[in-house]
Amino acid sequence: MGDRSRIGLIVNPSAGRDIRRLTGGATVVDNYAKRRVAECVLQGLGVVDEPPVAMLMPDTAGIAASAAEEVPDASTELLDLPVEGTAADTRRAAEHFREVADAIVVLGGDGTSRDTALECGDVPLLSVSTGTNNVVPTAVDGTVAGAAAALVATGAVDAEAVTTHHGMVEARTASGESITGLASVELSNRSFIGTRATLDPADLAGGIVSRANPADIGLSSVAGAFEALAPDEPDAVGLRLVDAEAAPRTAKAIVAPRMVAELGIEACRRLSPGEVMTADVAEGVLGADGERELEIVDETVEFRTISDGPRLVSFEAVFEEAARSGLLEGG
Template identity: 80%
Template sequence: MGETVGLIVNPAAGRDIRRLTGGASVVDNYAKRRVAECVLEGLTSVPDPPTALVMPDTARIAASAAEEVPDAETALLDLAIEGSAADTRRAAARFREEADAIVVLGGDGTSRDTALECGEVPLVSVSTGTNNVVPTAVDGTVAGAAAALVATGAVEEQDVTYRHGMVEAHTASGETVTGLASVELSNRSFIGTRATLDPADLAGGIVSRANPADIGLSSVAGAIASLAPDDSGAIGLRLVDPDLAPRTGRAIVAPGVVAGVGIEDQRHLAEGESMTVDVEEGVVGADGERELELVDELVEFRSAERGPRLVSVATLFEAAAGTGVFED
């Protein structure tokens, strides 16, 4: 097949309860299909375009996009789908063996599911989700062109990608929750609608990046410290009622929600270092979505051993500008 770019589109991204209760933007399937079409057009920007290997989805978003872009060479990944996050993970595992680059359309959750299985294949993560800390708000055509430049070797991969950290929570009973930007501990007793909405629910957790411009726990950590996505280690936090806290800050805790938070403890955790919390009752989540209910559990938070390799789009095009790849 030659050089190949895998394309993952999550039809569920950008459609959770935060678009109703907060200020999260709505990205419907039509908009995602248009972005996917632009990605495929972007692949044709290099002299010998790579083939797009498209993950099937329940809404036929990517497959429909392929039909609308006849100039792009496309193939449908042979994969049985069930309409869950497992589809993304199984597609990413296939792309680990069959693709030279991957374009992901979704939010933090979709990027995380891809990162867990894609190995060393470079990712171009495009924001079409609700929680968009990691995915970039980049035009689909630009994203497709970036993936094509990486896949075809027009730029040196090591010069235009960086290793994004990941973080984990491990329970004494053997459960693990992995996050790309953050793993959160809430004092809620049930998962419910999954989305973390109320700042009073946050009890702490761990982040792989900290910046006030991020969303969720990464924004909370960024109120008093900074951690770049490719910095080593992580930041662990314990949060309390602002009236009882030694330090307070304001943060973007969810799309459309800015609130004051009380920071009881915030510390940098070096590689191999962890923070443990005794939880009487609560829920651990990842990247803004609650996942695991806990009762009388000891939880250890730490950085993961290895995160995904993300493409820096701006750096990539600077590197490509002098190569002549765009000259006719």
């Protein structure tokens, strides 16, 4: 295929199907819907005269392979990678795409985008919402995502002009364990991981966010009640939460789909790069982007910002640039 441009496509069959779809009001995104979105992505590549080759991450549900069959005009390549049905699939594919792709399209939620961001390096990332926690991914039509990816991957638009670097955040224990989040890292006062998804607002004890806006979901929404933090700013916001009745101030926030709660705020402060917020934890769980992951006992936890986040593509900026350059005009 010579010097033809390439995009990577990651579809997470598990995204958007956790317990919050049953206990909350979030929309269920089944594998059929994801396959349709993936098909739209492949169709959207045709916006340029020589569409890029789409390299597809294999998945346990066969979503990518089925989408390729439904769009035979698209040039596709199913990667020969192990399939475990875990986050390792996403990270393995992202690591491969870092070396060979000109852009990456991710269909999933914050967790899938985070797993991709940890391995994709500086490759432009287009994150499409098909998950549960959707602070970072955009709710955009798959055809739009595919077209934007094609315009970026082929160089039809200047990637520098349509991308921004999104911050990331980290929690590290005194014993050396760590967890990284794209939008947030949360500290829960639960003693076990359980269903992984954060369900009860009373469980939240604090954490750190890379972006703060009351229109977001989760800890970013809580922080947004007091601080405005854009996703491309290098700072973070750290929070300590307590019982609302004993708190010096409170905030109403959207902590999960169909879940608005009033939380007690003991502290909320902006953290500059290199600045650390610490918490002594007798028993609890650390989570990233709404999913509990790491059980801790008698630990001191340090929360900090990370500067080398993913290079996210702005869909609006791509098409504004394309229109300004006359790329969408007919003959």
